[in-house]
Amino acid sequence: MIAAAPSSPAFDGPDLDGPAFDRPVLTERLAGSDHPVDYLLAETRDGLYVPYALRTPAGDGPHPFVLVAYGNGGGGLAWLRDRSHRFRHVTDVLLEAGYACGWARYRTEVELGYEHGGPLKVEGRQGMELMNRAPLEYEDEVAILRHVGAQASVDAERLFHLGVSHAGEMLLKLLSQYDGLLRAGVAAEPASHELLTLSLDGEPTVASVDGLRDIESLEMRSVEHARSRVTDPEEVSRRLDGVDVPVLVLGRDEDELQGIFRLTYELLAEKRDDVEWRSWSHPVHGYIYPECDADGVPVVDEVQREALEVIIDFLDRHR
Numbered sequence: 001m002i003a004a005a006p007s008s009p010a011f012d013g014p015d016l017d018g019p020a021f022d023r024p025v026l027t028e029r030l031a032g033s034d035h036p037v038d039y040l041l042a043e044t045r046d047g048l049y050v051p052y053a054l055r056t057p058a059g060d061g062p063h064p065f066v067l068v069a070y071g072n073g074g075g076g077l078a079w080l081r082d083r084s085h086r087f088r089h090v091t092d093v094l095l096e097a098g099y100a101c102g103w104a105r106y107r108t109e110v111e112l113g114y115e116h117g118g119p120l121k122v123e124g125r126q127g128m129e130l131m132n133r134a135p136l137e138y139e140d141e142v143a144i145l146r147h148v149g150a151q152a153s154v155d156a157e158r159l160f161h162l163g164v165s166h167a168g169e170m171l172l173k174l175l176s177q178y179d180g181l182l183r184a185g186v187a188a189e190p191a192s193h194e195l196l197t198l199s200l201d202g203e204p205t206v207a208s209v210d211g212l213r214d215i216e217s218l219e220m221r222s223v224e225h226a227r228s229r230v231t232d233p234e235e236v237s238r239r240l241d242g243v244d245v246p247v248l249v250l251g252r253d254e255d256e257l258q259g260i261f262r263l264t265y266e267l268l269a270e271k272r273d274d275v276e277w278r279s280w281s282h283p284v285h286g287y288i289y290p291e292c293d294a295d296g297v298p299v300v301d302e303v304q305r306e307a308l309e310v311i312i313d314f315l316d317r318h319r
């Protein structure tokens with residue numbers, strides 16, 4: 001259950017001499033922790049706003065920051081608050097290691113939007129802006145990273161990204177088109193089928209309804225099978241050339257998409273010698289984010305504890 005929130009800071013309107021939302025719009029206590037969570041709004045490239053959470057460790061800043069993300073977008077502030085409370089353990093671990101951190105929320109994925117849209121281009125039109133396409137969900141993360149980097153408590157030169165599932169692929173999409181933002185990233189169980197141009201035609205567990213693919217039951221356990229489905233190796237190579245930071249790729253031994261996870265690592269490792277791979281056996285997709293029980297106590301098993309130690313070690317080596 002989400003703890004009752006204290007009164008939000010007074011907000012008298014935009015600061016015309018600075019960002020309109022450079023202060024939290026809401027602050028909450030987290031059960032069992034002395035570190036509250038602040039919720040802020042970052043302006044996206046098209047002038048809308050997306051929420052993110054910020055927790056800051058003890059001690060003088062500025063601190064390195066880890067953006068924590070999971071899956072597809074949508075859900076808004078309600079999703080973000082639930083995640084910050086119910087899955088707070090990962091941020092507890094990051095705080096203890098000296099990282100500012102927080103969950104991020106972003107817009108919903110567009111089917112093949114990355115594949116068909118190409119890099120975002122912005123030009124002037126009638127005193128405002130014109131875009132070749134709408135921003136995508138990973139570009140909301142770009143907006144959040146830039147916004148949080150402007151916070152006094154955060155070191156803008158030491159920003160990291162921790163993403164699971166679709167958010168793991170989002171990390172790589174972000175890196176393929178936006179350089180200089182991150183120090184390093186962790187792609188955990190990355191569902192990279194779009195990034196890697198994998199053809200899903202003829203896959204027995206994939207259906208298409210009204211032009212949208214239903215891939216909830218997709219299986220690609222074999223890296224050889226996943227590699228055989230790459231339709232444009234040259235384009236994949238070009239995309240991965242944009243990865244300019246160390247990346248840790250995490251798999252899950254029994255996952256239906258383990259072949260995609262491993263192929264993501266292998267193709268990255270062909271480009272860089274600072275790409276790492278680890279995989280564990282665990283029954284939960286997204287196992288690096290332990291959940292709290294009904295009393296707000298994190299339930300953490302040995303695999304989760306070890307995986308989080310590996311993540312902290314990776315981040316520390318690149319901070």
